Every structure is written in C-alpha cells, then in structure tokens.
Amino acid sequence: QAEGGEGVPVLRTDEEVERAVIQNGVRAVLAVAPSVRAEQAPLLRSLADAGCLVWEVDADAAPHPARERLAGFACRRLDLEPPAGGGAGKRMLDILVSGTLLLLVSPLLLVCAVTLRICDGPGVVFRQERIGRNGQPFTLLKFRTHRPVDEHESATRWSVANENEMRRFCRMLRRTSLDELLQLWNVLRGDMSLVGPRPERPFFVSQFSQTYPGYAARHRMRTGITGLAQINGLRGDTSIEDRCRFDNAYIDDWSLWQDVCILLRTAAALVRPTGS
Structure with a gap:
C-alpha cells in the first residue's frame, strides 16, 4: 500500500x-485497458485460479457479439487459458504441419542459406x-x-530495414516471406504456433500495451507465423490498433477450422507476395 498511510492495497503474491x-x-x-500489460498476466491468472471471472474494460473497442457493456463501455471476458480444444488440438496441428514442411522445404532452406552467405557474408541466421x-x-x-547498426537499433527501431538499400536477394527473401521459413523451427519447439498474433520485441510490447487497448490481451495465446490480421492486410507498417482488434477477435472465436482456413489463405497469398 501507499507509503505513510492508509493507501490502496497492492497484492503482490x-x-x-x-x-x-x-x-x-x-x-x-475488472482490468481497465490499457493497464492490462503482459507482465500482469501472472496476477490475472492467479485471480482466475481463485475462481474469479476476469473482464477487460475497453473504452475504444469495436462492437463485437462476444462483448458485453459495462457503464456504457465494451467489456470482454479474458480467457486466461487456451480456448476449449486449443491446447492439444492446436499443438498437434502445429507439430504435424511444421514438421512436414521443415522436411519438404529443407533443400530450399539450404539453398537460401548458401546463397545468402555468398551474396552478403557470414551471419545467415538472424x-x-x-x-x-x-x-x-x-x-x-x-x-x-538486413544488418542493424547495433543491438539497440535492432531492439528499439520500428523499421530497421530500407528495402532500397538491401541486396537483391535479400529483397526477394522479404517480398516472398521466405525469410520467415525458419520460424517453422520455433513452431516445432513450441515457442510459437502456425496461426496466432505476430510476436513483437519487448520494447514495443511495453509501449503498445500502454498505448493500445487490448494489446496485452493478445498474449493469451501462442504467437504465430501468420494470423487473422495478416490475411486481412495488416502486415508491416499498418495500424497496431486494428491488429489488436483482429488478433483478439481471432482468440475470442478460435476454432481448429479457423486455423486451417487462415493457413490456406496464407498459402494463397504467398502466390502473390506483397512483402512485410
């Protein structure tokens, strides 16, 4: 509680x-956005484990069938565990598809690695x-x-790459999203899922969690290589607020069939790549 008197009690354990x-x-x-931050997830899970319903109040949320209203504000129940069936079923799909794709594209990964090494020197994996x-x-x-100036630039600068300054092969990797293929290993390891909100750097997670309502709630589910936001054109330098809404709508309405549809639409989009 606050120093020197009867302040607001703070629960720490x-x-x-x-x-x-x-x-x-x-x-x-009730957790009032944007105060719902990623670092508060353990506390919110503790409350859920104690039998409480945890709700996020979002004054700026778009209308959604799954949301209720509280004092005129949009209110969404936070599911602090994976959606029903989202644990084993989603993980099984991730392992099956990522493992199969890694076997199929391993020759392509090798060609990309060797070509990148020849064209742009050592340090193929970022x-x-x-x-x-x-x-x-x-x-x-x-x-x-792209080679950032240093670790600080890599961690804190929103766009570290100017495509006009890239070598031709590097531009091709980005425009075709081939540079993302190594994330199949992240999926197989369990760091990520095939489908989910795109992961961001700690510096920006902290900033966006304070600025955009609902941003931290995206971390209820494993992050993904692709997602509902991406197949709707929200890639690269696009609205973070819109991404939040699409990501949370995806989690609220999750189903294994929705994952399959998103993967099929992603595969179709790769035929006409626009870059990231």
Whole structure:
C-alpha cells in the first residue's frame, strides 16, 4: 500500500490474492485497458485460479457479439487459458504441419542459406528476442536480410530495414516471406504456433500495451507465423490498433477450422507476395 498511510492495497503474491478474494467474497475482476500489460498476466491468472471471472474494460473497442457493456463501455471476458480444444488440438496441428514442411522445404532452406552467405557474408541466421504467450520471451529465428547498426537499433527501431538499400536477394527473401521459413523451427519447439498474433520485441510490447487497448490481451495465446490480421492486410507498417482488434477477435472465436482456413489463405497469398 501507499507509503505513510492508509493507501490502496497492492497484492503482490498468490497468497495475498487468494486471501483478498476469500475475505472480500470477490467473484469478478475488472482490468481497465490499457493497464492490462503482459507482465500482469501472472496476477490475472492467479485471480482466475481463485475462481474469479476476469473482464477487460475497453473504452475504444469495436462492437463485437462476444462483448458485453459495462457503464456504457465494451467489456470482454479474458480467457486466461487456451480456448476449449486449443491446447492439444492446436499443438498437434502445429507439430504435424511444421514438421512436414521443415522436411519438404529443407533443400530450399539450404539453398537460401548458401546463397545468402555468398551474396552478403557470414551471419545467415538472424536471432531476436520476442514476446510470446503469457509475456514469456523467446528467440525468434529468421534469415538475415538486413544488418542493424547495433543491438539497440535492432531492439528499439520500428523499421530497421530500407528495402532500397538491401541486396537483391535479400529483397526477394522479404517480398516472398521466405525469410520467415525458419520460424517453422520455433513452431516445432513450441515457442510459437502456425496461426496466432505476430510476436513483437519487448520494447514495443511495453509501449503498445500502454498505448493500445487490448494489446496485452493478445498474449493469451501462442504467437504465430501468420494470423487473422495478416490475411486481412495488416502486415508491416499498418495500424497496431486494428491488429489488436483482429488478433483478439481471432482468440475470442478460435476454432481448429479457423486455423486451417487462415493457413490456406496464407498459402494463397504467398502466390502473390506483397512483402512485410
């Protein structure tokens, strides 16, 4: 609580949460966006484990059948566990498809790696920390198409690459999304899913969670190589707010069939690549 007096109590441990819930007969918790941040996910899960319904109040949310209204504001229940069937079924699809694709495209990956090494020198694989499910960091893999000035630029600059300054082969990798193929290994490892919200760097997750309502709620599910936002044109330098809405709508309405449809639409889009 606040220093020097009777301030607002602050719950810091699972035990304190459980005690407060029992003592006060708490049945529902309201989390007001944009204060719902990735680092608060453990606290919200503790409240859910204690039997509370956890709701996010979003003053700027677009109308959605799954949302209710509270004092005139949009209110969405936060599912702090994977949607029903989203655990085993989604993971099985990820393993089956990513494993098969890695076997099929391994010759192409080798050709890309060797060509990139010849054209642009050593350091073929680009590794970068991204934020995944429940705010947990992981190392994302891509073919390197650009050399940032330093680690700080790589972590904090929104666009680190000017396509006009890239070598021709690197531009081709980005425009065809071939540079993303190494993320199939992230999927097989369990860092990511085939379909889900795109993962972002910690610096931007912190910024966007404070600026855009619903952004942190995207981390309820594993991040993905592609998603509902991407097949609707929200790639690269596009509206973060719109991405939030599409990502959360995807999680709210998740089904295995929806994943299959998104994968098929992604495959069709690769025939007419527009870059990322």
